[in-house]
Amino acid sequence: MSISERxxxxxxxxxxxxxxxxxxxxxxYADWELKSAELVYCAGNGKKAQPPYQDMxxxxxxxxxxxxxxxxxxxCYSAYINAISGMFVRYYKTNG
Numbered sequence: 001m002s003i004s005e006r007x008x009x010x011x012x013x014x015x016x017x018x019x020x021x022x023x024x025x026x027x028x029y030a031d032w033e034l035k036s037a038e039l040v041y042c043a044g045n046g047k048k049a050q051p052p053y054q055d056m057x058x059x060x061x062x063x064x065x066x067x068x069x070x071x072x073x074x075x076c077y078s079a080y081i082n083a084i085s086g087m088f089v090r091y092y093k094t095n096g
Contacts, residue, residue, distance in 0.1 A: 013086040018064040
């Protein structure tokens, strides 16, 4: 899909449903604190999506990005939920 080929969607998953999906996919044994939330674009659709290389086609979708603090390990994590499908995309440790 090139940048000129896009799917227009006026409906996105609600913030509340995206946050619920995020909570459902993370550990029940951690105390998560929401630090920030924003709507961003994500490239790739796998947990370990690689950055696009020249002449490669990539799936780009709007996603909710949640930055969460885990008091158990004293680390921050970024979690991504696809804003169109409502599906969990990936999460990883971040610098807060």
